[in-house]
Amino acid sequence: MSILKSLPWGPMARMTGRRALLAVPVLLAVTFGVFAIAAASPFDPVKAYAGTAGLTASQENLDQIRHNLGVDQPLITRWWDWLTGALTGDLGDSASLRAPVSQVIGERIGWSVLLCALAFVLAVLLGTVLGVLAARRRGGLLDRTVTGAAYALEAAPPFWLGLLAIWLCALKFGMLPAGGLTDTGSGTATAGQVARHVVLPALVLAVSQLPWFVLYVRQGVGDALAEDPVRGARSRGLRERTVLLQHALRSGLLPVLTLIGSRVPELITGALLVETVFSWPGIAAATVQAATSVDFPLLAALTVLATAAVLAGNLLSDLLYGLADPRVAFDG
Amino acid sequence: MADLTWHPARSHGGRDHRSLRVGASAVIMAAVLLAVLLVPPLVPMDAQAVDLAAKLQAPSLAHPFGTDEVGRDLLLRCVYGLRVSLLVGVVAALTATVIGTAVGALAGALGGWADRAVMRVVDLFSSVPHLLLGIFIVAMFRPGVWPVIISVGLTHWLSTARIVRAEVLSLRGRPFVDAAVSGGASRWRVAVRHLLPGVLPRAGLAAVLMVPHAIWHESALSFLGLGLPAHEASLGIMVNSARSSLLAGDWWPTLFPGLFIIVPTLAVAGLAGAWRERLDPRRRSELML
Numbered sequence: 372m373s374i375l376k377s378l379p380w381g382p383m384a385r386m387t388g389r390r391a392l393l394a395v396p397v398l399l400a401v402t403f404g405v406f407a408i409a410a411a412s413p414f415d416p417v418k419a420y421a422g423t424a425g426l427t428a429s430q431e432n433l434d435q436i437r438h439n440l441g442v443d444q445p446l447i448t449r450w451w452d453w454l455t456g457a458l459t460g461d462l463g464d465s466a467s468l469r470a471p472v473s474q475v476i477g478e479r480i481g482w483s484v485l486l487c488a489l490a491f492v493l494a495v496l497l498g499t500v501l502g503v504l505a506a507r508r509r510g511g512l513l514d515r516t517v518t519g520a521a522y523a524l525e526a527a528p529p530f531w532l533g534l535l536a537i538w539l540c541a542l543k544f545g546m547l548p549a550g551g552l553t554d555t556g557s558g559t560a561t562a563g564q565v566a567r568h569v570v571l572p573a574l575v576l577a578v579s580q581l582p583w584f585v586l587y588v589r590q591g592v593g594d595a596l597a598e599d600p601v602r603g604a605r606s607r608g609l610r611e612r613t614v615l616l617q618h619a620l621r622s623g624l625l626p627v628l629t630l631i632g633s634r635v636p637e638l639i640t641g642a643l644l645v646e647t648v649f650s651w652p653g654i655a656a657a658t659v660q661a662a663t664s665v666d667f668p669l670l671a672a673l674t675v676l677a678t679a680a681v682l683a684g685n686l687l688s689d690l691l692y693g694l695a696d697p698r699v700a701f702d703g
Numbered sequence: 704m705a706d707l708t709w710h711p712a713r714s715h716g717g718r719d720h721r722s723l724r725v726g727a728s729a730v731i732m733a734a735v736l737l738a739v740l741l742v743p744p745l746v747p748m749d750a751q752a753v754d755l756a757a758k759l760q761a762p763s764l765a766h767p768f769g770t771d772e773v774g775r776d777l778l779l780r781c782v783y784g785l786r787v788s789l790l791v792g793v794v795a796a797l798t799a800t801v802i803g804t805a806v807g808a809l810a811g812a813l814g815g816w817a818d819r820a821v822m823r824v825v826d827l828f829s830s831v832p833h834l835l836l837g838i839f840i841v842a843m844f845r846p847g848v849w850p851v852i853i854s855v856g857l858t859h860w861l862s863t864a865r866i867v868r869a870e871v872l873s874l875r876g877r878p879f880v881d882a883a884v885s886g887g888a889s890r891w892r893v894a895v896r897h898l899l900p901g902v903l904p905r906a907g908l909a910a911v912l913m914v915p916h917a918i919w920h921e922s923a924l925s926f927l928g929l930g931l932p933a934h935e936a937s938l939g940i941m942v943n944s945a946r947s948s949l950l951a952g953d954w955w956p957t958l959f960p961g962l963f964i965i966v967p968t969l970a971v972a973g974l975a976g977a978w979r980e981r982l983d984p985r986r987r988s989e990l991m992l
Contacts, residue, residue: 400827405839412843515720526968528919530926531942531961538954549950636832643834644923658835659927662842674831674839681830 382701383690390686394679399454401678405671406450414665416440453671463668467660472672476654482552483653486569486646487638490576495631497577498584503620505585506592518589521582529579529641533648536575547571550650572649579641580634584627591623598622625695632688635681721977728973735967739786742779750775750783750936759953769955771941772948777956780941781963787937788964791851792918798856799917800910803863808902810864811871812894822868825861833858837920841929851930855917863909867902874901904982912975915968922964938964 417437437443444452456463462472505517524532541549548571553564595601596619604614639655646656654673661669693701754774762769768777810821828836837854844850874880875898883897922939924930931937933944938960945956 397827397830401831408840408843414843414845510720522969522972523965526915526919526965526972527961528922528926528939528942528964530923531957531964534942534946534949534957535954535961538949538952538957542950542952636829639832640834640923643838644926647927658838659929662838662929663927665842667843670839670842674835677835678831681832685830 378694379701383693386690386693386701387686390682390689394682397682398675398678402454402457402671402675403450405674406446406453409667409671410446410449416665416667457672462672465661465666465669467664467666468657468669472669475657475669476672476676479652479654479657482651483642483646483655486573486576486651486653487642489569489573490580490641491631491634491638493573493577494580494584498581499588499620499624501581501585502588503592503615505589506596506619506623507615509589509593514589517585521585524578525582527579528644529575530644530648532578533572533575533645536571537648540571550648552652572645572651575648576638576641576645579645580638583634583637587627587630588624591625591627592619593623595619595623629692629695630688632684632686632691635684639677639680724973725977728970728977731966731970732974735785735789735970738782739789742782743786746779748776748779750779752776759948759951759956761953762955768959769953771945771956777959780936781938781959784936784938784941784960785963785967787931787935788918788921788939789914789967791848791921791931791937792855792914795852795855795917795921796859796910796913798852799859799913800863800906802856803860803909804867804902804906806860807864807867808871808894808898811868811875812898814872814875818868821864825864828858829861834920834923837924838927838929841924846924846929846932848931848935851921851924854924855920859913859916859920863906863913866905866909870902870905871898874898908975908978908982911971911978915971918964918968 417433417440434443453463460473462476464470465472465475468475501517501521505514508514537549540547548568550568550572552568553560592615596615600622601614601618604618609618642653642655643659645651646653647659650656654676657669658673660666661673690701752775754770756774757766757770758772758774760766760770760774766776766778768781771777771780806821806825810818836858840854840857841850844853880893880897883893888896918938921930922937922942925937925939926943928943930939933940941960942957945960949957
């Protein structure tokens with residue numbers, strides 16, 4: 372594998388190491404911010420824990436609960452305890468899902484990764500095809516249709532797209548299941564059932580990410596079509612297909628592919644809404660459940676996890692950028 | 704034989720298409736503003752009027768958008784919902800713009816380590832996904848109008864701060880600023896009289912473009928049950944409460960509130976694109992959202 376050997380492994384590894392070091396203060400700041408917001412909030416975890424019994428409980432009992440939950444400690448102490456616990460893998464317990472937070476994340480993260488990866492691949496493929504078709508004749512009918520649809524989809528909320536997809540595909544035509552991971556009444560998740568259940572949410576998530584890819588590919592390929600190498604290829608009498616796919620697409624797609632890592636925040640935003648609409652048992656749906664029931668330990672852990680994912684995406688983006696354009700050094 | 708001709712004249716959409724787009728955007732925007740401003744005070748119909756005999760009727764002449772699960776007219780409810788969404792969206796977008804302009808101007812005007820520190824904070828905020836941070840804030844402060852506005856304001860100021868900072872940095876080096884400084888103008892006077900007027904058009908454009916984002920954010924929070932209280936029936940809340948009817952096969956209570964989010968967003972984007980082309984004719988409004 373000569374291509375693997377020719378990659379600049381050393382600079383890439385150094386850049387990854389530097390970014391990992393830089394990520395530490397960012398993650399520390401985010402965890403602290405999360406605790407600071409919780410400390411400033413009027414929400415009282417003791418009252419939530421005690422429920423209606425809290426109305427009649429004695430002050431002593433309430434104080435005991437407060438002590439047991441650890442919320443009588445000052446902000447810094449609680450943050451530090453959480454942090455040292457997190458380093459040993461103890462992220463606390465989720466009250467709403469009645470399980471340790473680390474177990475909740477472990478059980479669910481795979482489903483989220485499956486959904487997001489499928490949607491992302493689908494969005495890149497569809498976006499490339501539509502973007503190239505639109506760029507082929509800018510200002511033409513196909514271009515205006517694709518661009519207009521892209522703007523409309525960009526403005527459409529993913530939860531609304533998801534609901535319409537459920538109505539159309541699950542209710543109207545009965546082709547695909549409307550939600551969940553398995554058929555109702557089925558205890559175990561078989562590959563076939565999961566494959567059928569993932570189609571609709573992955574499609575909706577892909578469509579919600581699609582406009583960005585379409586518009587950028589269209590822009591990149593369209594600009595490349597006006598450049599000298601393409602003009603040269605045309606004047607040599609190459610077929611339009613060859614010009615489009617081998618010259619314009621290659622130079623136009625590269626900048627887009629290097630940006631895909633920076634799409635992680637939008638992907639997470641889409642997943643939060645799509646997983647909820649389709650009752651997909653991933654961590655994004657768990658985030659919404661945690662927020663609805665003010666389940667702070669789960670919400671805090673998932674926020675930090677999402678931040679780490681965004682930082683990893685940024686790193687991937689910069690690595691790809693350095694690989695695609697040799698003039699860019701790996702020193703960010 | 705391959706077609707060697709390339710049509711640069713057609714490469715950016717014809718002039719007629721663009722003016723058509725701007726005209727259509729202006730008409731839609733005017734209709735939306737007239738509807739949300741005039742319908743509630745002038746039309747003597749009650750958006751909350753329940754009519755169980757007429758529940759879940761498909762769109763017809765009497766009810767162009769149909770009726771919801773308790774027989775309320777959906778067209779009227781959409782107008783009221785857009786009014787709530789627009790009000791919250793405008794206030795939230797203004798909040799985000801004020802924060803962003805203040806932070807960006809501060810960073811650009813101070814420069815040096817203060818600039819670097821402020822931009823670190825911007826980077827920090829942009830490494831948490833918007834909607835997730837918004838959900839976290841609303842969850843901790845309980846759903847309500849102000850938590851939603853604060854949630855949008857605290858998550859959407861970043862782009863404005865970047866734009867304003869870049870603009871201030873570019874203005875700072877211009878001769879008229881040097882002239883003011885050598886004429887003895889104070890730091891404060893330079894900032895208010897010379898830098899701020901140059902920044903305002905960009906900040907204004909950012910604010911207008913922020914309104915659809917704010918509405919999007921608010922409707923997502925409201926849909927998740929983490930947004931406005933249920934009696935403030937915004938478009939997101941309408942989509943949420945239409946879920947049970949949708950599963951029974953009735954599509955209209957879901958479809959129309961969503962269209963009421965999309966169409967005004969496109970109109971704002973169309974108008975803002977024209978505005979941006981006037982501000983900066985070299986840059987095409989190809990990628991706006």
